[in-house]
Amino acid sequence: MVLVKTxxxxxxPFTVSDKVNQDVSVKMKNFRKCCGFLxxxxxxxxxxxxxxxxxxxxxxxxxxxSGFQSYITNLGQQEPIxxxxxxxxAVSQRCIDWDKLQTASxxxxxxxxxxxxQLPRTDVNILTPWxxxxxxxxxxxxxxxxxxxxxxxxxxxxxxxxxxxxxxxLPEFLRTAELxxxxxxxxxxxxxxxxxxxxxxxxxxxxxxxxxxESNPYKRWQDxxxxxxxSIYRHIxxxxxxxxxxxxxxxxxxxxxxxxxxxxxxxLVATLHPAHxxxxxxxxxxxxxxxxxxxxxxxxxxxxxxxxFYAGTVHGIYKMTKVCYDAxxxxxxxxxxxxxxxxxxxxxxxxxxxPTKVLSPEYIWDNDMGNREILKNKRFIxxxxxxxxxxx
Numbered sequence: 001m002v003l004v005k006t007x008x009x010x011x012x013p014f015t016v017s018d019k020v021n022q023d024v025s026v027k028m029k030n031f032r033k034c035c036g037f038l039x040x041x042x043x044x045x046x047x048x049x050x051x052x053x054x055x056x057x058x059x060x061x062x063x064x065x066s067g068f069q070s071y072i073t074n075l076g077q078q079e080p081i082x083x084x085x086x087x088x089x090a091v092s093q094r095c096i097d098w099d100k101l102q103t104a105s106x107x108x109x110x111x112x113x114x115x116x117x118q119l120p121r122t123d124v125n126i127l128t129p130w131x132x133x134x135x136x137x138x139x140x141x142x143x144x145x146x147x148x149x150x151x152x153x154x155x156x157x158x159x160x161x162x163x164x165x166x167x168x169x170l171p172e173f174l175r176t177a178e179l180x181x182x183x184x185x186x187x188x189x190x191x192x193x194x195x196x197x198x199x200x201x202x203x204x205x206x207x208x209x210x211x212x213x214e215s216n217p218y219k220r221w222q223d224x225x226x227x228x229x230x231s232i233y234r235h236i237x238x239x240x241x242x243x244x245x246x247x248x249x250x251x252x253x254x255x256x257x258x259x260x261x262x263x264x265x266x267x268l269v270a271t272l273h274p275a276h277x278x279x280x281x282x283x284x285x286x287x288x289x290x291x292x293x294x295x296x297x298x299x300x301x302x303x304x305x306x307x308x309f310y311a312g313t314v315h316g317i318y319k320m321t322k323v324c325y326d327a328x329x330x331x332x333x334x335x336x337x338x339x340x341x342x343x344x345x346x347x348x349x350x351x352x353x354x355p356t357k358v359l360s361p362e363y364i365w366d367n368d369m370g371n372r373e374i375l376k377n378k379r380f381i382x383x384x385x386x387x388x389x390x391x392x
Contacts, residue, residue, distance in 0.1 A: 254381065
């Protein structure tokens with residue numbers, strides 16, 4: 001029998017150099033792990049970014065699919081489901097074919113060269129501190145902005161409330177609107193009234209449409225005024241967003257006196273009150289009682305805006321009217337009524353959500369106030385009336 005002896009080699013002594021080599025080896029392993037983790041993280045971030053970009057560029061497509069699915073789900077119901085409302089309002093202003101707009105070109109327009117060194121007018125302010133333009137006669141070229149606006153093929157809604165005795169102003173309001181308002185553009189008139197049979201049957205130009213919406217005849221004119229915020233935002237949710245891109249809201253006891261066009265349109269547009277465009281901040285007629293949701297501290301505020309004429313995108317008007325209506329409801333629960341009703345809440349909103357464009361008093365003037373040298377035009381003016389008799 002052969003005896004096999006297995007001899008194991010004895011490990012050599014553990015030296016300092018071995019310790020160093022082992023430490024280096026461990027560190028290299030850790031370093032490779034870190035590099036691997038970082039590489040995976042970078043790849044994940046890159047992939048997420050690419051997916052985000054793809055969805056952003058294809059947002060209209062994704063919205064159309066979700067909207068179609070919601071429509072099918074809700075087929076036969078009078079109102080669209082909530083998800084469809086929110087999605088449509090959220091992206092309605094972003095569904096723009098930018099490629100089409102960028103490739104479209106303006107016609108060869110002839111106009112005087114603008115100056116980078118000289119203001120178009122020096123007798124009035126034409127720019128707010130937040131860089132929103134203040135629109136005065138002589139500060140813009142309408143031919144240029146009108147041609148630019150045409151590239152988008154947008155439609156405009158004109159909202160007017162004619163309840164109780166205010167229905168008597170509708171014929172003149174609509175007649176002058178057909179003459180001067182958004183000439184050459186697609187317009188939907190939305191007349192809110194408690195007397196549908198009293199709405200005049202006027203001849204409309206091509207691409208002009210009249211919609212009559214029944215409205216509650218509240219007993220107090222203050223309630224009628226404040227209820228406008230709720231009516232507008234609820235009808236935006238239900239159908240305005242499907243028909244128009246911009247909304248202009250106006251009082252019915254007014255008439256158009258000259259052309260009012262796309263120069264008034266932007267995300268959110270407010271008009272300087274004709275009695276307060278030169279008033280100091282501490283004297284502006286804001287709501288100063290802190291018990292009201294319309295409260296504005298005495299050291300805050302920019303201008304005082306009149307709620308008789310304002311405009312914006314459907315989304316911009318939706319946000320504003322909903323916030324104002326929610327504030328009005330809170331005041332009612334407290335038994336409080338703002339000093340100037342919905343106009344006080346309107347001004348509170350604009351202090352903290354600056355309008356993107358401001359209209360001069362040319363766009364809401366009362367001839368009983370006389371003439372002003374700075375007014376080169378009076379585009380939208382009050383109809384003479386007895387306020388107490390009309391409101392009673």
